[in-house]
Amino acid sequence: MIPLSWFLAVSAILFVIGFFGVLSRRNAIAILMGIELMLNAVNINVLAFWRYTQPENPAGLVWAIIVITVAAAEAAVGLALFIALYRLRTTVNIDEVDLLKG
């Protein structure tokens, strides 16, 4: 049987990679990809705990589905935003979008 900590390790690594992606990429859509990665990491974590603690309880699965749904909705709206942004500012570089500068 695959020990639980392996799954947690993989999800941790994936999360960190996603986070790095979000922080370091210039392009907005790349950031969105980073976010999707992070969400997947979370899902792995949830299901790992579901599988190794209460497999008979469907709560884990429900949570996973909800996370997927939210991720999809978030991606949809996020990309719509970036498209609108592109139409307005002809750029999708997050660097250039800093109107809220102090």
Added chain:
Amino acid sequence: MLNSYAVVGLYLLIALAFPFVTLLIVSLMRPSKPNPLKNSTYECGMETIGDTWVQFRAQYYLFALVFVIFDIEVVFLYPWAVAYGKLGLFALVEMVIFIGMLALALVYAWRKGILEWQ
């Protein structure tokens, strides 16, 4: 349960490898004499006009968007369908509400003219 997926996994690997291996094998057999004319993009024989990536209309994105919403609806629909036999009437009512909500989404998209393909 896992060994059934083992078979699927194995099949997956082979099914994935098969086309690419064949391509490799075939690429050895066929002649390869590239020349600029031949390699230019085919545009009914005429010179390519304008940039390759034509301006992309939001239309395609919106269709994909509506698809995403209904795709997720399906994901919710199937477990309900599977478990429907054992559940009572309330399951039906709840699903009616769920589908009603998304029908609302469809009506909204319809009214907003997104479903038309200019």
Added chain:
Amino acid sequence: MNPLDPRILGEWWNTFLRGLGLAEGWIVFINGLVVTLILLGFGLTSVIFLIWLERKFAGRIQDRLGPNRVGPYGLLQTVADALKLMTKEDITPDNAERVTYNLAPGLAVFAVLMLLVVIPFGPGLIGVDLNIGVLYIVAMGSIGIMAALMAGWASNNKYALLGGFRTVAQLLSYEIPMVLAMSVPVLFAGTMSMHGIVEKQARFQWFGLIMPAAFLLYIISALAENERTPFDLLEAESEIVAGYHIEYSGMKFAWFFLAFFLNTLILSAIAATLFLGGWQGPFVEQVPILGVFYFFIKTTAILLFFMWVRATFPRLRIDQMMALAWKVLVPMGLVLVLLAALVVKLPIPGLLQNLILFVTNIAILLFVLGAVGRHLRKEAERYKVRYQVSGIR
């Protein structure tokens, strides 16, 4: 232990392997290999035969002979084409994305091949009976969409890109009705595994008969999913440019072509399984081997229907196609699912339920056809008026 039962073959094989004293893991591995080989073999050979059948059948309908030069009745024609494509030079357009360009055809074929695993050819004859069979089919279908998109984008060709987007749009739009249609049998069978669904359709309780509207819905969306005749605007013969696989030639084009036909075969097989009771038929319990025979009859019947549609129906415009998908099929799908759920719950005996379902489906079909008809007639009027006004005949 009926000798004609294919399952005996399976058990005999397993006992034989255990006899060899192999570790459990290895047995699974060997079984896997055997299954893959069988399926791949069947898949490829059937495609070649299918292409030939298609061209023959189309010819017959158009009152002409199909391919008959190569081999008896032209049977080897497809093999000749395949050999030709293999040896033709493969041109890669300059500054195309090399990786994606090469990946696309392989992915297309892979997606379709993956579907073979779950199709129950006979009572015991199924690659793997996954208990999420139906969804697995839908999922693999969506990978096919990815392949089309990658091809369209990577070939650095304006028309390829446009074609790619339009194909993807069409595939996406028609995946929803297809999935909704497939959820009806799942609802009735109470399970997603293909084997389970087929078992549920014993004694002529085929879901296609109970819910003809759902069956028709599935057939229409399968046609669109497969980009066949009424919806094959993108790379139809009459068009100048052949959709997203313009820049492909040689073996890569062959793969796209193979994927196209294999998809047709598998979709019809699935249709047969879900709606026509797969290998169900008279005396199948007594003589299980009959199941395989029944399965092939039903699949070929649907195939012929597809070919017949391809040969006869005119082509739909892209906006009409989209409108049909979203404004007609999706709502119909939703209604059917709810209808099925409602009726199943009614406290009346099964047969009566089936009857009610049948009648209501017919009613829905008539209503939908009427509505679409009226809409088209109104459109025609407006169309005539506009031109009347502008004086153009």
Added chain:
Amino acid sequence: MDGLLFLIPALPFLAFVLIVLFTNQDQKVSAGLTIGATAVSWLLGWYFAFRAFFDPHGVAEEPIRLSIPWFPGGYSIFYTGFQVDVLTAVMLFMVPFLCFLIFVYSVGYMEGDPRFSRFFAYLALFATGMLGFILADNLLLAFIFWELMGVCSYLLIGFWSFRKPGETHIDHAQVKRARAASIKAFITTRVGDTIMLAGMVLLYAMTGSLRWSEILAPETLEKLADKIVSMPVFGVAPWATVLAILIFWGAIGKSAQFPLHVWLPDAMEGPTPVSALIHAATMVSAGVYLIIRTFPLFHVVAEGSNSAMWFVAFIGTFTALFAATIGIAQFDIKRVLAYSTISQLGYMFAALGIGAYIAAAFHLLMHAFFKALLFLGSGSVIHAMHHGHHVSHEHGHGHEELPIEFNPNDMRLMGGLLNKMPRTAWTFIAGGLSLSGFPLITAGFWSKDEILADAWHGGHMIVFWTLAIAAFVTAFYTGRQIFMVFFGQPRSEAAKHAHESPNSMTVPLVILAVFAIAAGWVGIPETFPGLGAVVRGWFQSLMGAQLEALHLEHETLPFNAAPLLISMTMAVGGLFVAWLIYGRKPLGYEDPLARPLGGLWQAWHNKYWVDELYQATVVAFAKWLAHFLYNFDDRWVIDPIVDGVGRYGRRFAGAVRRFIDEQIIDRIVNGTAWVSNVLGEFLRQIQTGQAQNYLLAILITVTVLIVLGIGVG
């Protein structure tokens, strides 16, 4: 029913408030309000009075009481309230009744006065004061109502300090005199009151309470009598005597006895009903009532030179004779009556001084009736004279020359009014006879005779003979007054044209006349031959019960013919002599006695120059002191100090501003502003607008936290 007790003073007060706040525009309503309130108080008063009369011993022992906790006084809560015992009952019988009659009378008298409702408001307030005073069950509440009466007397005396009714032009002399009189009345009574207050405070200090029942209890009195106090000027005396004398000074001030009597004659400037009510019946008698109430305090130290009784007797008898003599030489009809009041009050104090408790109370009661009658009668005469004066002007008699300036009060311009004003005349004559003590029929005779009998029986011969002479002089000036006013020929046009006053004024006169005559019979002593058996000394037994409650012994006097005969002769003799001088010959404008008596008469006429004496001594000293203090304050000491402080203060503030303000504080304030500015500038960089920078910050903090968590965990 006891709850209604508090209504008696409360109703007039309510009338006062209503008039002042609401109804002062409508004269008829305000008059009605006051009279109505007094009528109810009168009825309630009589209810309680008769309840006491029917059961003297019960009420004396256990007075009807209504008390509420008022304020925490040192060791215990100070209870105050009202009580009715026999003495109060007697007063309750007399006071509200008289107030009611006088108020009805003053409706007619004050007709047409622009400030009519204000007058009735003051009357209502005065009634509240008087009723509250007699009902009060402790000295403090009594003192408050005592002061209220003082205020009312000031207001009423000075009532015409604005304009005479009817005349458009302001009679400046009259206004000035009225103002001076009211202030004089107020200040002289205030002198007496402050001394009394001192006595009250000391009493409270010594006994810890001011309630009658507690301070007049035998054991507290014993305690006071034993304690000795040595005073710098007056030497050693027991506390009881000292307190008694101090309280007696309050009575001297209020009842206008010898040293502080000067204000009463001048108080005649007020309207006649005021004089009748305040300066005859009620207020002045309040002083006597107070001393009767605190009689046990005086009586505790009975003999010896250091007894308070001796002092009271002396003041009483001296004032009686002193005031009576002045009365002879006065021409103003109301001033004669004023001095007669002072002398009669002197009689009462003399009676108290010699221990004649019952006689003093009886005389107080009787005097109130006939003196009110006399004042109202004089009021009606003045009213008629005034009216006559106007009529004579209209009939064009022109301005007749008179040796003296016309004054409606002056008796020399009157005469022969008997047949012009028969009802007023006859009631006035009845009052006069009662005042002079005409034997057997008038009330005045019985009450004065009682006092003389007591003096004779007690062996105080000096007191007896001075009072007898005073009686003779009283009879003389009363007769003089009657003959000058009503008999002979009218000596002025106004007198010729005078005619009877309206009914509202004469009806009270008739009622009072009846009381002036009949009331006396109540007090006929048992031992009196003949009549004694009829009444069996009802009043004596009544007051006797009161004395027993106060644990003082009293015995009914044996009948003794000597004092009776002397008093009869004095009364009749006085009247006969008056008839001899004033009755027979028609009088001129000059007083027949003036020349024969010469200097003595002048002394009497100028009131022994007492006013001038005060003016020279007390008032002058006060003025000097005020002037000295003013200088002390303004020119020499305080102003310079204050101005100096002001100037140096400004210079010092300037220095502070220049040095501290500019250098230190401004610098600090600006400094903080500069620091925050710099800090702000630095912190601004953090907000780059890049979402990712913020995320990086999150990443770093999360990492640090986890590392810490690991480190700690």
Added chain:
Amino acid sequence: MVLQAIFILVALFTIGCALMVVLHRNLFISALFLIASFFGVAVIYVLLEAEFIAVAQILIYIGAIATLIVFAIMLSRGMMTGRTSPRNAQALWAGLGSVILGIALLYVVAYRVQWPVVQKDVPADAIARLGSALVGRYVIPFEVASVLLLAALIGAVMIAREKEV
């Protein structure tokens, strides 16, 4: 043992793809690697015997979200060439921080915490159980999900729609 080997392979594949997503210069290629990593994650779900989620993952992530991302990339096509360096100024710090965070998390996972592991296998009718749970105990999230989808659609449409041309 075989299972663990498979797991390691799949894990490495997924992490590799994830890294390529983050590091690759060309946006479209990183999108493809994203799809590959989604597929890897799906396989991990299969290893966890959560097959329904695996299929849902493939169906939604690859089928829908990846398509959306590619469409978005097409729409803002200026970025296709990847001329400029994909990484912004703070990449270095971000990398450092991430690495440290990663190490910390791994340490926590590996040593610090004892996970309450229990040897139970997943019930056969997991999907039916899920269906009844979705409609029974977790009906609120179920309905809220539909509302969420509606809201997302309306929002995205409002934002992305071209002005009435």
